[in-house]
Amino acid sequence: MPVYKAEGIVLRRQVIGEADRTITLLTREYGRLRAVARGTRRITSRLAGRVEPFTHGGFLLARGRSLDVIAQVEVLRTFPGIHTDLLRGAYAGYVAEVVDRLLPERDRHEEAFTIVLRTLDVLEDASEDAAEMAALWCGLRLASELGYRPEVDACVGCGRALPRGASGPAAAWGFAADAGGAVCPACLAGHAEAMRTVPGVFATCGYLLRAAPEHAVRLRTPPGQRRDLARLVQAHLEHQLDAKLRSPAVIGRLRAAGASTSTSRGAGPDAGPTR
Numbered sequence: 001m002p003v004y005k006a007e008g009i010v011l012r013r014q015v016i017g018e019a020d021r022t023i024t025l026l027t028r029e030y031g032r033l034r035a036v037a038r039g040t041r042r043i044t045s046r047l048a049g050r051v052e053p054f055t056h057g058g059f060l061l062a063r064g065r066s067l068d069v070i071a072q073v074e075v076l077r078t079f080p081g082i083h084t085d086l087l088r089g090a091y092a093g094y095v096a097e098v099v100d101r102l103l104p105e106r107d108r109h110e111e112a113f114t115i116v117l118r119t120l121d122v123l124e125d126a127s128e129d130a131a132e133m134a135a136l137w138c139g140l141r142l143a144s145e146l147g148y149r150p151e152v153d154a155c156v157g158c159g160r161a162l163p164r165g166a167s168g169p170a171a172a173w174g175f176a177a178d179a180g181g182a183v184c185p186a187c188l189a190g191h192a193e194a195m196r197t198v199p200g201v202f203a204t205c206g207y208l209l210r211a212a213p214e215h216a217v218r219l220r221t222p223p224g225q226r227r228d229l230a231r232l233v234q235a236h237l238e239h240q241l242d243a244k245l246r247s248p249a250v251i252g253r254l255r256a257a258g259a260s261t262s263t264s265r266g267a268g269p270d271a272g273p274t275r
C-alpha cells in the first residue's frame with residue numbers, strides 16, 4: 001500500500017464502527033483531509049493518544065480505497081494548556097469548526113495551516129479574553145486568506161471612510177453580512193438586517209486583520225465592543241458558510257457558567273453516532 005507523509009493538526013475525530021475513528025486533519029501539504037485511525041477506541045491502542053484533537057504531528061498515511069489510513073504519528077505538540085482548560089478547549093473547537101467548514105477537502109492551503117498552528121500556540125496559555133481574541137483573529141484571518149475578507153475600512157454602500165472617534169448619530173454604523181462589510185449611518189436605511197455597532201469595532205477588526213496573533217491577544221477592548229466583534233465575526237463567517245456555527249453557543253454557555261482553568265482532562269470533540 002503506497003504511503004506518504006504529512007505534517008498535520010488533528011481538527012476532529014468521529015467514531016466509526018466498533019473500534020475505529022475517522023480523524024479530520026489539517027495538513028500543511030494536502031490541506032484538510034479525513035483518514036481512518038484503526039483500533040483507536042480500544043484501550044490498548046498506542047495510536048489513540050496520538051490522534052487527540054489539536055495534536056500537531058508528523059503523520060504517515062497509507063492510501064486506502066475510500067479513506068486513507070493513519071499508519072504512524074510522530075507527535076510534535078499536544079497543547080496540554082488547551083486540553084486542561086474548558087474555555088481554551090472551546091475556543092480551539094471554534095477554530096477547528098471554522099477551518100473544517102471553510103476549507104474544501106484536499107485543497108492545499110499552507111497559509112491556513114500556519115494560521116491555525118499560530119492560533120493554537122497563543123491559545124495554549126491564553127487568559128479568557130485573550131483566548132477569545134485569538135479565536136476571532138483566526139476566524140478573520142482564515143476568511144481573509146480564503147477570499148472572504150470583510151470590508152471594515154469604509155462603508156460598502158458609499159465608500160465613506162470609517163470615522164475616527166465618532167460619537168452620537170455619527171457613530172451609529174452597522175455591519176451587513178450579506179453586503180460583506182461596514183455600513184455608514186446614511187446607508188443603513190438600505191440594510192434593515194445590519195447588526196448595529198460603532199466604528200471602534202471595525203477599527204479593531206481591521207487591526208486583527210493586520211496584526212500578529214501575539215499582538216492581537218493583548219488588545220484591550222471595552223466588553224460591549226468585544227461582544228459586538230464576536231457577533232460580527234460570527235455573522236460574517238456564517239454568511240460565507242451559509243450555515244450556523246455550533247461552537248459560539250458552546251462558548252456562550254461556558255462563559256455564562258463562569259468556566260475557568262484546571263478542569264479534568266477533556267476528551268475533546270469526539271462526534272459520533274452514539275456513544
Ligand SMILES: [Zn+2]
Binds near residue numbers: 157160183185
Ligand atoms: Zn455609506
